[in-house]
Each structure stands twice: as C-alpha cells, then as structure tokens.
C-alpha cells in the first residue's frame with residue numbers, strides 16, 4: 001500500500017513535469033529571449049536598430065554574449081556601452097570614426113592570438129598564414145601568436161551548430177578600441193573535406209571580421225568610398241575576401257597575396273596599406 005502511494009506520487013510528478021515541458025514548447029521564444037537579455041545587450045540592440053539593423057537578423061547568443069549576425073559575425077552585447085565609455089582622443093579619432101566597430105591603431109599594431117585546446121588542428125597553419133597576410137598588407141596591422149590566454153586579443157576556439165551555413169564565426173570589435181576578441185570554428189562541418197587554401201581564405205575572412213570589416217555583398221555598415229557596391233559583390237565571387245561566401249580566388253599558402261582591388265581600397269581606407 002505504502003509503495004503504491006509512492007508510485008502514484010512519482011507518476012503524477014512525472015506527468016506534471018511533462019506537461020510543463022510541453023507548455024514551454026508553445027511559448028514564443030522571442031518573448032523568452034527579451035525577458036533574459038541583459039541591460040547592455042538591450043542598449044546595443046536599440047542602438048543597432050537605430051543604425052538600420054533589423055531585429056530579426058540579430059540572434060542573441062547568451063553564452064557568447066553577442067548577437068549573431070549574417071551567420072558568421074558576432075556583435076558583442078557590450079558594443080553600445082563600450083562606445084559610450086571609450087570616446088577616442090584626437091590621436092585616435094581619424095581611425096575610430098571610420099566604423100561602428102573601429103579599432104585604435106595602437107591596438108591593431110600589436111594583435112595577439114591564443115589557440116585554445118578545442119581549436120581544430122587542421123586550422124593552425126592556415127590561421128598563421130592568414131595572420132601573415134593581414135600583417136603584410138598594412139603598417140598598422142600586426143598579428144602574432146601568444147601562449148598566454150590571459151593577454152591574448154583574440155582567442156581561437158570551436159563551437160558546434162548543425163543549423164547554420166557558417167563554417168566559423170568571428171566576434172566584431174566590441175567598441176573598446178580593440179579587435180574582436182574571439183574566432184571559433186563550427187566543428188559540425190566537415191573541414192577536412194576543404195582544401196588547405198579554402199581553410200586559409202576562410203581564416204583571412206574571419207580575421208577581417210575581427211578587424212571590423214563586414215560583408216562586401218551585403219548592405220549593412222558603411223560602403224567604403226571607391227569600392228564596388230553590394231550588387232557587384234553578389235555577382236562576382238572574387239571581388240573581395242569579405243564576400244559572405246568565400247572563394248579561393250588564387251590564394252595559396254605562400255607569401256603571394258591575392259587581395260582584390262576593393263580589398264586594397266578597403267584596407268587602405270581603414271588601416272592604410274604599404
């Protein structure tokens with residue numbers, strides 16, 4: 001008798017629990033997200049909407065404290081509060097006002113990256129080449145590896161997401177004058193099926209996001225003076241390394257670069273080129 005009461009109790013508890021779960025399934029996920037967005041994220045969301053971003057394109061990722069935008073870019077929750085806090089002085093102004101995600105030269109001249117334990121090994125050499133190419137194109141960009149996670153500007157890692165086209169995601173700068181603080185490979189994708197050149201061009205592209213560049217074939221952000229418009233970059237696969245779908249376009253794991261003319265203009269305008 002005693003036993004059967006316990007069983008009934010357990011059975012009821014399980015039923016109640018299941019009904020809780022099924023109720024949750026019908027809740028609007030958007031409402032749930034809005035309830036839990038921290039204050040800095042709300043300020044950044046409202047700021048981005050004022051800049052012309054659509055809220056439905058900004059997917060909050062609470063774990064990574066960023067809005068995932070256009071699949072492979074992460075806009076840090078702290079962007080707006082950081083922009084308010086880090087008002088540039090005169091020496092920094094020229095560079096700082098170029099974009100929402102501006103980076104001070106004092107930071108871009110000395111960028112370090114740290115390879116976390118989960119960063120896929122087949123990307124280590126390719127990332128080093130990508131860092132080399134960014135370092136060789138501009139006197140105001142230098143990227144080197146560090147073995148200190150604490151002092152690193154960019155931490156390289158991994159994530160798993162089957163429901164995205166992105167092979168990697170990179171953080172845009174967070175408005176504090178430094179580069180975006182992380183880049184992660186989506187390990188749900190088959191990276192070994194890619195050529196080494198494809199992996200390297202992907203790394204150049206993602207580092208471009210860390211350095212504040214958006215997609216050449218999309219219309220958000222600033223169109224850099226003298227560069228072709230989004231329609232051009234939608235039509236031509238080799239018009240820029242910052243096209244949302246990256247093609248190899250002659251890049252090799254060698255010191256010879258294949259920056260397009262729009263890449264040269266964009267980098268020259270924002271960081272200066274050699």
Ligand SMILES: [Zn+2]
Nearest residue numbers: 072073205244
């Ligand atoms: Zn991208």
